[in-house]
Amino acid sequence: MSVKKKQFDYIICGGGAAGLLLLQALREDSFFAEKQILLIEKETKNSDDRTWCFWEAAEGKFDVLLTKKWQQAIFAGSQSKIAFNLHPFQYKMLRSGAFYHHYFPENSPEQNFHFLQAEIKTLETKATFTEVYTDQGVFSANHVFSSLFDPELLKNQFKYPVLQQHFIGWFIQAPEGSFNPEEIIFMDFDIPQKNETRFLYVLPLSDQKALVEYTLFSKELLTKEEYENGIRAYLLKINITDYTIEEKEQGTIPMSCYPFQSANRSSLLHIGTAGGWTKASTGFTFKKTQREIRRLISFLKTGQPLNAFQIKNRFWFYDLLFLDVLEKYNHKGSELFSRMFDKNPPVRIFRFLDEKTTFGEELLVLSSFSIKQIGWFLAAFFKRIF
Numbered sequence: 001m002s003v004k005k006k007q008f009d010y011i012i013c014g015g016g017a018a019g020l021l022l023l024q025a026l027r028e029d030s031f032f033a034e035k036q037i038l039l040i041e042k043e044t045k046n047s048d049d050r051t052w053c054f055w056e057a058a059e060g061k062f063d064v065l066l067t068k069k070w071q072q073a074i075f076a077g078s079q080s081k082i083a084f085n086l087h088p089f090q091y092k093m094l095r096s097g098a099f100y101h102h103y104f105p106e107n108s109p110e111q112n113f114h115f116l117q118a119e120i121k122t123l124e125t126k127a128t129f130t131e132v133y134t135d136q137g138v139f140s141a142n143h144v145f146s147s148l149f150d151p152e153l154l155k156n157q158f159k160y161p162v163l164q165q166h167f168i169g170w171f172i173q174a175p176e177g178s179f180n181p182e183e184i185i186f187m188d189f190d191i192p193q194k195n196e197t198r199f200l201y202v203l204p205l206s207d208q209k210a211l212v213e214y215t216l217f218s219k220e221l222l223t224k225e226e227y228e229n230g231i232r233a234y235l236l237k238i239n240i241t242d243y244t245i246e247e248k249e250q251g252t253i254p255m256s257c258y259p260f261q262s263a264n265r266s267s268l269l270h271i272g273t274a275g276g277w278t279k280a281s282t283g284f285t286f287k288k289t290q291r292e293i294r295r296l297i298s299f300l301k302t303g304q305p306l307n308a309f310q311i312k313n314r315f316w317f318y319d320l321l322f323l324d325v326l327e328k329y330n331h332k333g334s335e336l337f338s339r340m341f342d343k344n345p346p347v348r349i350f351r352f353l354d355e356k357t358t359f360g361e362e363l364l365v366l367s368s369f370s371i372k373q374i375g376w377f378l379a380a381f382f383k384r385i386f
């Protein structure tokens, strides 16, 4: 598809989760009805290239697209196992194929909306606008939103720890009764930690089918064999020996408090993972992206330059301390998470991760750690302050 126009009010670079959610929010709000909008994406987005999970209270706008949702969960440490009800939340699974199919606007009837399938080569910011250089020409706008993530930014700095949430997952088909379809295993740390933070994540779609992911929060990626041997060993441990692998999924999500917003300009805003919209302490991005887009839509109506859009708050600082500790004591991650789930009602943890808790509740979360662990956080705090 070619686009004749060269200048737009808004250009969205990348039609993944953040780009498509932003586009949809612009289309749904009459304030933007007269704005000329261009989405540029290099790929044909139609596959299940990722599975997004998130928790949400009550009904949500993606409910019609969900593969499954759950109300029950298990957290397992090496010493204890906690089964809990997620109420008022439900844990929801959305596969990207359904999402792209619904939100990808290739044949949009709106006159003000344009789509270009092209590879973006570079972005150049001028005084009042940003130019987007693609393999199909140059386009400009005074509001450019980019979800193109540059991992080099994280490699070229040492001030902020950079961990990864990295995993391989298998969708497996096993004999009847292999899984409880009503209950997810949110984190199972009862596996060899190998001096890192390693856990299994199991999302059962039926009593025969589940997504089983071997996941780490750590610095270095593993070989494919190491993740897959981890899944095999786990399935053996839970007595599932007869299964077929139907699909595989692999991912690496950056966990860092690096100030991604420093690359923003008055006419350029980074969004999604590229904008630091990943929750640094967990890697969850999908829900936070929805929240940031709601804020961004209100912000755009103020007419302020894009680099005035702030993403830092006190939760950013908590995440920073948590990553400082998790980087230094990566082999103790299992103990940290176990303590948090042992000592807090799960709803408090999920609200804390949603950045919705009060300062008093945050002190309760902190006080759930052992004296030794609190000492690690205090040391990280003083190191950051002084």
Ligand SMILES: Cc1cc2nc3c(=O)[nH]c(=O)nc-3n(C[C@H](O)[C@H](O)[C@H](O)COP(=O)(O)OP(=O)(O)OC[C@H]3O[C@@H](n4cnc5c(N)ncnc54)[C@H](O)[C@@H]3O)c2cc1C
Residues within 6 Å of the ligand: 013, 014, 015, 016, 017, 018, 019, 040, 041, 042, 043, 045, 049, 050, 051, 052, 053, 054, 118, 119, 120, 121, 147, 148, 149, 249, 250, 251, 252, 253, 271, 272, 273, 274, 283, 284, 285, 286, 287
């Ligand atoms: C396998 C996997 C599973 C995940 N699961 C979860 C989960 O369960 N929950 C959760 O909260 N988060 C999850 N995440 C993290 C996060 O939600 C996703 O990575 C999410 O897709 C990030 O959205 P984004 O828009 O920032 O990036 P993307 O969705 O990756 O979108 C970026 C887009 O830019 C396009 N692009 C890149 N370069 C160019 C270029 N040069 N020219 C044109 N287009 C370009 C890409 O093709 C892509 O479509 C997962 C990530 C992965 C990889």
